[in-house]
Amino acid sequence: MPLGNTEETIFKNYISKQPSYNELLDEDGNMYPHWKEFSEVYKTLGYEEFLNRNQYLQKLLQENGVTYNVYGDPTGQSRTWNLDPIPFLMDNKEWKKIESGLKQRAHLLDLIFKDIYGENKLIKNGILPAELIYNHAGYLRECAGIPFKNRHGLILYSADVARSPDGNIWVLNDRTQAPSGSGYSQENRAAMARIFPEFFNEVKVKRLSSYFNSLRNTLNSIAPATNTQPRIVLLTPGPRNETYFEHSYLSSYLGISLVQGDDLMVKDNYVWIKTIAGLEKVDVIIRRVDDIYCDPLELKEDSQLGVPGLLQVIRAGNVSLANPLGCSILENPGLLPFLQNISNYFTGEELILPTLASWWCGQPRELKYVLDNLSSLVIRRIYRDMATSSSIDASSLSSPALKELKNQIKMKPYLYIGQEKILFSSVPSYINGNIEPRNVMFRSFLVSKNGSYEAMAGGLTRISSDAKSFIISNQAGGLSKDTWIISSEKTRSEEAPKDLQQPQRHQYNDALPSRTAENLFWVGRYADRILANARYMRAVIQYINSKGGFITDQDNHAEKILLSALTHYTFTYPGFTDEKNIEIIQNPWTEIYDLFMNVDRIGGLRYNVHMILRSADAVRDYWSADTWRILKSFEENWQNQQTLKNRHKLISSLDNLITSMVAFIGLNRESISREHGWLLLDSGRKIEQSLLLITMLRSLLIEDHGASSQYDMMETFLSSNESLVNYRYSYKTHIQMPLVLELMLFDNHNPHSLIHLLEKLKVHFEDLPKRTNVHELHLHEKLIIEAITILKIANKKILIESDPETKEYKHLDGLLSKLHTIISSVPFEISRTFFKHAQSQKQLFSSDLA
Known part of the structure; x- marks a missing residue:
């Protein structure tokens, strides 16, 4: 299939710069058949449309929050995942050989x-x-000596493969400890299918779903035999981990709980997950925590990522891990020179996929060869060291550096291997609007299945960031590609396995993990705190801006009260409450801008935005795609507002902030399917609303400021609490203090009233799990009932009586103060009941000493 003029134009930059094995063209310069179909669709789309689609693709990944944390990168966890819109294509016949080799290798490593x-x-x-x-x-x-109850010890396996200049496929690395990347592969495929549906209509691409179906079944099958409905969790190091997005993605995709080490505990020789309903047994753990960090009791004693006593539970056979502890020994590159002999010993088979020529320096002859040919080899340590690079391209070293490396190898030769240096094959890649060559490496994924292994019909392809770069790594700024295995026939939708066609509800409670519950609770609190603060700040700014050229003393008095209330409301003291600071009242904008923009100002809007994003990220597996898109758009908008000194733009930013929070809160009601998760999130909102409502009442309306100022206070109060329209509709009269109190304290039909909020909390608390006697009230329930009772029996006539001398509504202030004290205690009691799991202390001996 010789290239036509159009194809030569499309791939001209690739063909002219391509220095290594060509994944696009054969030796005669003809395009491989599996690339031909892709090329035809590309020509149909055209350059401009493909460019536009690529922009949509990158935006989609950003909105979906697909990230990879590059350590030391200024963007940190905000670094968006990089996906090349041109996939890596592989013919099905070649894939079958690779697949056979990978299955053989996984089986061999399992035996080792x-x-x-x-x-x-x-x-x-x-x-x-x-x-x-x-x-x-x-x-x-x-x-050592821990028995293997399952047919395979190695449950999950991943391998990095690449093509050498002679066209052969080589295995570069084995990943067995906690193989990562399968979630990114699925996300890549989903994004490509959404943005480029034309390709999938014309090109016969194999699906990935079979791998994940097998993964679900395998995880169920490796659970202790006593449990037919196992509790499965994914153990993550936490949000700061480089692949945390994948951890949350997979937990959501597989429908399992995402946990950190402190979410689990060992008791009675079992692993338990801490939930809001108490402790529940865990049967299977997919771990993304390195071996030595998993049990601080027996392994790395200063680890805060693991579960003390986990190894003892494993020995007892009461929990299964994917993968088992100790698997990182199989990532030892020093094993590579011995694999063929091991295969001959165990199976008598030749390796289908060879490994790169490697020499372990622990043997005299191999050591001599490595030292004699050092400048042409890649030197690798037998284990990765966080302090130093595990791979060194010796050809790039200076003479003094080569000498130093040689001395290091001589000192401890058993720690090093030498490897042949090869130039990986190149694949067409979309770089800055041009199709250029990039070195390519493919990561495959396999899962144990019925005594064999199943390989994902695709995988994670990575390309170098620079055409001349030898290093292919996400940490080094590499890009990813969707991997297409091109079949000769149109693929059909896979049929779901029988055990997945009629899913049954798990017999265990599947209660919400305590850490997840706590984060959802605080997401609710921060969401309403942001919403309420933004609304009130907007109301204050609008009042200041509305004053005309003629300003009365009442206007100045009202402005002073409103600004002072802003400090009380946000709890950012001293702020506008500092009566000695006359300048801050006369020119309030510096303080207002600081409350809006200063991320270090506790209680300020930007600080609260930072806190809600942190809490939301910790439970990102609970958010729908649309909800997460709102959060990411919300975060992006705030990052773009580094400086803001315009009043109009400030109000516009507050409007956008309010809209984003309303959308976020509204979508949560639709998207959070786990009942207790929604109850706690909404409880956090209702508690925050109640406390803020009381605070604003006490800040604005606890004193009679005179007819004109009092009217402004009441109007601002109603407007900030989204109740001004409700007031006018209900009473059809000018704003009066008794009616304001009736609407905002006692009217259960008003969703923003205190009684309505408290009654909702009472219902929510009744639906939360009972940790003890189901008929016994917890303290947080008693507190809410007490608050409701106090509010209902309050004498409304007395509340609106002001002191003749001080003009204060002392009875109203006393009622609000008492309610605030009670409601403020509720979050502490909720935390103590559902979020803390301190074990009761047992005295090991008794003493008669007085």
Whole structure:
């Protein structure tokens, strides 16, 4: 299939710069058939449309919050995942060979893993050097002798493969400890299918869903045999981890709980998850925490990521891990030179996929070869060290650096291997509007299935950030590609396995994890805090702007009260309450801008925005795509407002902020399917609304400021609480203090009234799990009932009586003060009941000493 003029134009920058094996063209310069179909669709779309679609693609990834945290990068967790719109295409025939080789390799590594921690035949028979295993940081002596109850010890496996200049496929790395990337592969596919549906209509691309169906089934099958409905969790290091997006994505996609180490505990030789309903047994853990961090009791003692006592539960066979602890020994690159002999020993098979030519320096002859040819090799340590790079391209080193490296190898030769340096194949990539060559590496994913392994019909393809770069790494700024296995026939939608066609409700409670519940609770509180503060700040600014050229003393008095209330409302003291600071009252804009923009100002809007985003990110698996899109758009808008000194723009920004929060709150009601999650989020909102309502009442209306100022106070109060229209509709008269109190304190039909909020809290609390006797009221329930009772029996006539001398509504202030004290205690009691799990102390001996 010789290139036509159009194709030569499309790929001219690729063909002219392509230095290595060509993934697009064969030796005769003809385009491979599986690329031909892609090219035809590309020509149909045209350059301009493809460029526009690429912009939509990158925007979609950003809105969906697809991130990869590059350590040390200024953007940190906000760095958006990079996806090349041109996929990596692989012919199905070639894929079948690769797939067979990967399955063979996974099976071989499983046998090695079981032997290393079991009978040790490989070392006893001299097939593997003992130094290679026991000097590796990934070998955990604490795991030796632990029996394997499942057919496979290695549940999940991933391999990095690449093509050398001669066209052969080589395995570069084995990933066995906590293989990552499958979630990114699925997200890449979903994004590409949404933005470029034409390609999937014409190009015969294999689907990825079968892998994830098998993953679900396998996780269920490896649970302890006593449980037919296992509780499965995904253990993550937390939001600061580089692949945290994938952790939350997979937990949501698979329908399992996302947990951190402190969400779990060991008791009675079982692992338990802390939930708002109490402790629940955990049967299976997908771990994304490195081996040595998983159990601070027996492994790394200063780890805060693991579960103390986890190893003992594993020994007892009461929990299964994917992958088991100790699997990182299989990532030892020193194993590579020995794999063929090991395969001959265990199976008598030749490796279908060879590994790069490698020499372990722990052997004299191999050491001599590496030292003699050092400048042409890649030197790797047998385990990754956080302090130093695990791979060194010796050809790039200066003479003094080469000498230093040689001395390091001579000192501890068993820690190093030398590897042949190859130039990876190049693939067409969309770089700055041009199709250029980039070095490519493909990561595959396999899962144990019925005594064999199933490989994902695709994977995560990564390309170098620069055409000349030898390093392909996300941490080094590499890009990703969707991987298409091109079938000869049109693929059909996979049929769901029988056990997935009629899903049954789990028999366990599946209650909300306590940390998740706490974050949802605080998301609710921060959401309403932001919404209320923004509304009141907008009302104050509009009042100041509305004053004309003729300003009365009443206007100045009202403005002073409104500004002072802003400080009380946001709790940003001293602010406008500092009566000695006359300048801040005369020119309030510096303080207002600071309340809006200063992220370090506790209680300010930007600070609260930062806090809600942090809490929301910690439970991102609970948000729908639309909800998360609102959050990301909201975050992006705030990041763009570094300086804001215009009153009109300030009000516009407040309007946008209010709209975003209303949309976020509204979507939560539709999207959070877990009942208790919604109850706690909405409870957080209702508590915050109640406290803020009381605070504003006490700040604005506890004193009679005179007819004119009092009217302004009441109007601002109603407007800020979204009740001005409701007031006018209900009473059809000018604003009066008794009616304002009736509407905002006692009218249960007004959704913004205090009684309505408290009654809703009472219902929410009744629906939350009972930790003890189902008929016994918890203290937070008693507090709400007490607040409702006090409010209902209040004498309304007395409340509107003001002191003749001080003009204060003392009875009203006393009522509000008492209610504020009671309601302020509710969050503490909720936390103590649902979010804390302190174990009762047991005295080990008794003493007769007085």
